[in-house]
Structure formats: C-alpha cells, structure tokens
Amino acid sequence: MKLAVNNLIKNAKTYIPYLLTCIGAIIMFYNMRFLAVAKDIGALSDSETLRTILALAAGVIAVFSVIFLFYTNSFLIKRRKKEFGLFNVLGMEKKHVARIMVWETIITAALSLGAGLLGGILLSKLMILLLFRIIAFEVTFGFEIPVSAVVYTAALFCGIFLMIIVYDVFQVMRSKPIELLQAGSVGEKEPKANWLLAAIGAASLGSAYYIALTTESPLAALPLFFVAVILAIIGTYFLFTAGSIALLKMLRKNKTYYYQAKHFIPISGMIYRMKQHAAGLANICTLSTAVIIMLSTTISMYVGMEDLLRTRYPRNIVVTASSVSDEEARKLDAAIEKEIEAANIDPKNTIRYRSMSFVTLQDGAGFTVNRSANYLGSNVAFVTLITADDYNRMEGKSVSLAGDEALLYTVQGDIPGDTISFNGFRLSIKERLSTWGTDSKMSSIVAKSYCLVVDNTDTLWQVSNSLEPDRGDIDGLSYYYGFDVHGDKDVQVSLVGALRQAAKEVNPNSYVEGAESARDSFFSLYGGLFFIGIFLGLLFIMATVLIIYYKQIAEGYDDRARFEIMQKVGMSRDEVKQTIKSQVLSVFFLPLVMAIIHIAFAFKVITKLLEVLNLTNVRLYAGCTAATILVFAVFYVMVYALTARTYYSIVS
Amino acid sequence: MPLLKVIDLKKVYTTRFGGHPVQALANVSFTVEQGEFVAVMGESGAGKTTLLNIIAGFDKPTSGDVLLNGKSIVSIDEKEMSAFRRDNLGFVFQDFNLLDTFSIKDNILLPLVLAGQSYREMNERLMPIAKKLRITDILEKFPYEVSGGQKQRTAIARALITKPKLVLADEPTGALDSHASSDLLRLFNQINAEGQTILMVTHSVRNACHAQRVLFIKDGEVFHQLYKASLSNEEMYQKISDTLTLIATGGVRNE
Secondary structure, eight states: OHHHHHHHHHTHHHHHHHHHHHHHHHHHHHHHHHHHHOGGGGGSTTHHHHHHHHHHHHHHHHHHHHHHHHHHHHHHHHHHHHHHHHHHHTTOOHHHHHHHHHHHHHHHHHHHHHHHHHHHHHHHHHHHHHHHHHTTOOOOOOOOOOHHHHHHHHHHHHHHHHHHHHHHHHHHHHOOHHHHHHTTTSOOOOOOOOHHHHHHHHHHHHHHHHHHHHOOOHHHHHHHHHHHHHHHHHHHHHIIIIIHHHHHHHHHHOHHHHSSHHHHHHHHHHHHHHHHHHHHHHHHHHHHHHHHHHHHHHHHHHHTHHHHHHHHOSSSEEEEEEEEOHHHHHHHHHHHHHHHHHHTOOOEEEEEEEEEEEEEEEETTEEEOOTTSOTTSTTEEEEEEEEHHHHHHHHTOOOOOOTTEEEEEEEESOOOSSEEEETTEEEEEEEEESOOSSOSSSSOOOSEEEEEEESSHHHHHHHHHHHOTTOOSOOSEEEEEEEEOOSOHHHHHHHHHHHHHHHHHHOTTEEEEEHHHHHHHHIIIIIHHHHHHHHHHHHHHHHHHHHHHHHHHHHHHHHHHHHHHHHHHTOOHHHHHHHHHHHHHHHHHHHHHHHHHHHHHHHHHHHHHHHHTTOOOHHHHHHHHHHHHHHHHHHHHHHHHHHHHHHHHHHO | OOSEEEEEEEEEEOOTTSOOOEEEEEEEEEEEOTTOEEEEEOOTTSSHHHHHHHHHTSSOOSEEEEEETTEESTTSOHHHHHHHHHHHEEEEOTTOOOOTTSOHHHHHHHHHHHHTOOHHHHHHHHHHHHHHTTOGGGTTSOGGGSOHHHHHHHHHHHHHTTOOSEEEEESTTTTSOHHHHHHHHHHHHHHHHTTOEEEEEOOOHHHHTTSSEEEEEETTEEEEEEEOTTOOHHHHHHHHHHHHHHHHTTOOOOO
16 A cells, blocks of 8 residues: 555656546546536526536436546556566565555555535535526525435546546556566567558548538438548548558658658658557547637627527517418407507507518429428428518518519529419519518528518419318418617516417417526526536546646657657757657647648538527627637647647657 | 867766765776777676766766867757758767668668758768678668667668767677677777777677777776787787776786
8 A cells, every 4th residue: 555655756757647637537527527416506497407517417427427538547557568567577466466556556546536516515616606606597595415416426537447447457457567567678579551541531521521511401401410520530540550651651651751851850750650559649639629619609699699589589479370361360469559559659660560480492493392201301492472562561661563474582592584473373573683671591491581562462372282182171371560769678678478378378289488588598508508618628628638738758758769869869959859749749739730621621511500599690609719719729739839848858 | 289188177966965976987098099990898786877868968077078070069068069060970879779660771761861961971871881891782671670789780781870989889699609709899890991080888808809909997087007008909908807806806006
C-alpha cells in the first residue's frame, strides 16, 4: 500500500491529469443526474421534457466516461510496464504487482469519488442557477443533495474502476517480466501502407460529403444525416490511419522532395507517429467536430429563440381550425373580435383567411395525392389554396380571376410552364407573386411548398374533388386568424385562454396558439439543449485536451533519444527545435483542420435540419459556427502551447 | 601541422548544490597527425569519454584548447558547431545511435541531407561506401531488421559519408560479439590504410592493439603512450596488457 502511494506520487506528471479527468467526469455526471431529479425543476411548466433531456445527457456522459477513462488508463499502464518489470526482477511476484495495482486503483477511486462528489455537490447549486438563468426561470433558494444522484454516480464510477482493476490485473498477469522490461524499447516495425483502407476511407468520406451537399429536403435530411455522420466517422478514421501513411509513403518515394533537410526528418518521423497516434488523432478530429457542431447549433437555437418563435408563430396569437363551414367561420370571427375587445387590446398585422391544403406528390407541373406513398421523398409538395376575396383583403388589392386562373406564390420549389394540373384539373397561372402576406415563410418549411389564389370556394372544391375524389370527411375549409398584440405576457396568456374557450364552443376542431404561452416551453427546451450543449462541449473539450496532453508526453519520451542522436550527427539545437515544431504543429492541427473541413461540408445539411426545428436564420447559424470554431481554436492553441512546453522540457 | 592538437585540457564538473567539484581531466595534451589511428585507453572514470566529448564539441573544457587543422573547436559557438561537426567529424558510438524511423540508407544519408546535398550527389557517395562496408543489400532495411555488426557498419558508413577529417569512435565494439568486433576493427584498419584519421576511445586491449598508437589516461592525465610501429597484434597486445597492469597496480611512470 505504501508502495502504491509512492508510485502515484512519482508518476505525478502523467497521473495528475488522469486523476483530474476522473474527478471532472464524476462532477459532470453527478450534476447531470442531480439536475434530472432536482426538485426545483419540478416548478417548470415543461419539466418532464427537460428532465428527459438531462437524463439522456447523463447517459452520454456515462458512456463517454467509460470509454475515456479506459483510454487514459491504458495509456498509463503502457508507460509503466517497465516499472512493473523492474518490480518483478527485484523479486516481487506478479501477485504482489497486481496487489499494488489494485491498491493504486482503489486510492484513485477513493480520491476521485471523494473529490468528485464533493465538488459535484458544491457545484450543483451553481449549475442549477446557471440552468435557470439560461432557461429564463425564476430562481428558488435552497439546497438539496438527492440521494439517487449520489448513488447513481458512486455506482457507475465504482463499476468503471472495478473494470479498470480487472483490466490492469489481467495486463500484469499476462505479461512476462522480460517483456515488461523491454516494452517501449523494442524496435518497431515500419507500418505498411494499406491502400485499400485508404481508398475505403476516401470513398466513405467522399460519399458523406456528397450526401451532405446534395440533400435538399430537410425531412429526408434527418435519416441521411446520420448515415453521413457514420460514413464521415469511418472515413476520418481510415484516412487518418491508412490514408496518412499512404500519403507519407508516396512523398517518400519522391526522392528529390524527400531528401531535403526540411522534409527528410518530418516525413519519416510522421510515418511512425501516425501508426501510434492515428487513432487518437481521428478521435480528436471526431470529437472536435462534435463539439463545434453541438455548440454552434445549440447556441444559435438559443440566441435565435425570438426568430424561432416568430417562425413557428408568424403572429403572436393564431387561431386555426379545420373543416370550418361558412357559418362557423363567421361565428369564429365574431367570437375572436369579441374577446379582443373584452381584453381591451389593439390587434395588429391581422391576417384572416380560409384555405385548403394538400400534401401532394409533384411531378413537374402535375400534382397528385397518393396516401400510401413515401412522404420523405424530395417530390413531396405542400399546396395551399385560398380565394381571391381573402387574398384581396389580406393584401389590400383588388384582383379578379376567372374560374381557370390562379395566382402562384412559390415558397420553395419550382413549377415549370403556365399550367398547373391537379390530377387532371387544370389551372393556368395568371401571375407569379413575389410576396405573400402572412410572411415570406408561413411556417417551418420542410419541403416544397406553393400557395395558390383561385377565384372562389367553388374552384377550391373542384381542386379538392379532383385530387381526392373519395375523401369525404371534410365539409369546410381550414380557418386561419392571426394577429399581433403588444401587451405583457400575462395579458397575452389570458387572452389565449379566453380565445381557446370561445373557439371551442364554435368549432371543437379549433386550436389557439400564443407565442407567449409557448415561450416557457421553448425556453426550457432550447435553453435545456443549450445548457447541455455547453456541458457536453466542456466534457469533450476536456477529453480532447487530455488526449493531446498524453500524446505529447508519449511522443516526447519517444523522440528524446531520436533528437539526441540527430544532434550528435550534426543538427543544431535550432534545427532540432524547428523540426520538432513543424512535426508537432502538423500532428496537432491536422485534426482541427479536418474538423473544420467536416463542418464546412456539413453546413448545408445542418441548416436544413435546423429548419425542421424552426430555425431558418442561416446567417445566425453561420455566425455561431464561426464564433464557436474561433473560440475552440483559441482553446486548442492554448492547450497546444501548454503541452508543447511540457514536450520541449522532456525532449531537451 | 598536426591534424588534431589538444593543449592543456582541463575539465572540472561542479555539482549544482555546492558539492565537491570533480576533476575529470587534469591536464591533457597530445597531438594526432594526419592519417593516424590512435586509441585512447584508461579505466572507467579515467576521463576518456569527457575527452572525446570535448573534442567532438559536445562539451566545453574548463581551460585549455583543442585545435583541428589549426582551428580552435572550443571557441566555436553552438550554432556553427553543428555545421562544423557535420563537415569535419564523423562519429561511431557504442550503441550505434541509428534512428529507428529511417532505413539503413536514410540513416547513412542523414548528415548529407542536413548539409543540403543534392540526391544525385548523395547516391554517388553512398554506393562505394556501402560496397566497402558490405551493406549494399541491406540498404532498404530498417535498423531493427539487421544484426549488431551490420548496425555498426551502418554507423561507420554514416560517419564516413561526409568525408570527415577525423573519425571519433567511442567504444565501437562495446555492443558487439567478438566475431563482429574483430571484423569491425579490420574495417577500421582498412579505412585507416586508405588515409582516414581515426581516434578511438576504448578499454578493450583487443581493440587498442589494432591502433598505431595507444594513449593511456589515468586520473585525468596522459599517463603513457605506446607506438605499435612494426609490432604484430599479439606483441602489441602483450605490451598494452603490461602497461595496464602497471597502471592498475599504481606503479610509477615507466620511462
């Protein structure tokens, strides 16, 4: 046991970062679990959604902790194999070495669980304050330590440490003392260039990029996005492991390029370095990409919350109903106006129309309805028809149309020619409109979408009968009444309540939505996502930092002897420094550059996905992405500077 | 003018926390003529390695000077030193000091690459040397794939490829078996016969008896020197052994 403590102290340089990681992981996991069950959150209107998200995030942290702690631990074990060999030679049995290992892990576990839980509990209040601040919720006072969170955390990490003990003991038992002593000094084989894997990597990354660039329909984007992500991860991994070596070997074949002082040492060094570190670099690249995407999307959703609300609710208060007869429509109008008057507010930007909407399959200028078709395809089109009367009132115009004429407004998509056919029923396009009253985008646009103005309700019915002759369940048009109000939140919320009741009396299929009433749940959803984005972003950054740090140390020990030799053969100290710099820099920034390329290619498909989530402000997202990349890069450079210093001190 | 002139060399190591200063070299002077093969002998701790490090420019003496072709090595600063070392000195180390990331060929070419030679020039120089050292067929292999003797021959090729004025060898056979050792020393003799000046540090009598002249260092001073002249290896071996015995038993200087 005493030996175990001494060992830990002796290996502080590599061991302290490991301990800090354990503590960090525990703090994060505890806090997620804590927030998922915290009583304070119960006061939120949409607490269940938030709790679910938080619990999911805790799950992500758990999985990540397992992988990551194992990774760092195996790194530590590899470094220390020599020491174990020495113990063995000094007459210690493997049993004893194993016992030391167990003690070490127990001490680590105790230290990190103690510090982690304590830190987690201390930080939990801060976390909940932060979360409430983000989701714009009143803060309550009080402090709680949920037993379940503590138990979960302790159980998870005891489990992880137990697995680590088993792994370590297995490692020691399996090894032979001579191997233990020699581990690290055995001449390494030069890695082979695996062209097949490199080609697979390039192909899968290429197809991932192709998918990302060519996906137009946001609905189709979702499943394809995951395919692209998986392809990109595979591609990154293969390119880093096989592609890099293949490329370097190709460079080495070019004699005049290779036999130059500034290429000679880096290329040959990198071939070896890549073998050991390619997987780690691929991980860093994937993690960096994940961090940047996660942060930029959640930040832009949070920042763009007002936009989002506006897109989702084009007017502050919207009353909609389906299958409304003319009679009912008049009653609804009257009821709404009465409530507005009763609330004593002044409605603005009022839009009122009745429409008919169809989900159709578009083929050129022809539209059909097929209920059994796949509605994820790119030929799905939403068609909304309103009458000329409503259009004139809405736009303040006096357009008159013949029975076979229509005005077309294209929200997204394209209709060629001058005639539209609805399953045979033809309308000629009299004019293509460039603006549309309700808003440029009526709601979140996830597919092709067109708005048509026809002369009267009879024409509407003709279209309907032609498209869906056997649909008998509608006896009226859809109803839309939206307006903006300026008033404080309470007034708006109560008005929405009153309207809801009034509308229900007229038509049971009516819905009343208010942006203000939805704001809370929007905040708790997107705020929660934002919070988790930051949280997981931090975790991933921590992981990246640690991988990089360990990489530098490992490389430093490997390179020390190499650079000593080079100095003896006639390389000046400055040249050595220069070489180290160029080598470390390229290894270090390769993943970051690759991550940025990934993000550039993913940009389009992510904006499509954000459209599904009602965020249509591409510029905002672009800004958030750029800012996130910048912040991340600054962080990355700082880590680089810090670890490079450790590296230099090891090498020289 | 001698190729190498070592004048009143003194080196004192002081430990950092004010411990006793250790004198590695007290007062060493000797010269090496162009085309000589000189061995430096002495027991462990006699200052052999310190001497070699100073001549190589890895270390600075406390006082004294080292002249190579009349130019002082001691006064060259660190920046020029590496270029100077590259152009004038060749090294053969006990543990080969080959880079495991380079093929045998690239290891040999390393100094030329650092000096910025063209690839054609490198190849022209490489081939005759590789042939002489019998490593032509392992050029594309990597250090971990070849034997100790082959590694050391590679190191010699690396030392010779810059056509140095002086080759410094530090216990070149220390990590080799006896067969590979005598093979290597025959190579040294061959190279030396072609006009290459060699200074070798060793404590092996078998190695030293291949040299034309043997310097003995004791307690940081040149204690004695022996010329081989026309003696056979066996006779030289006997003389060296006698001298070593004398040193070991603490005898007075043998005139």
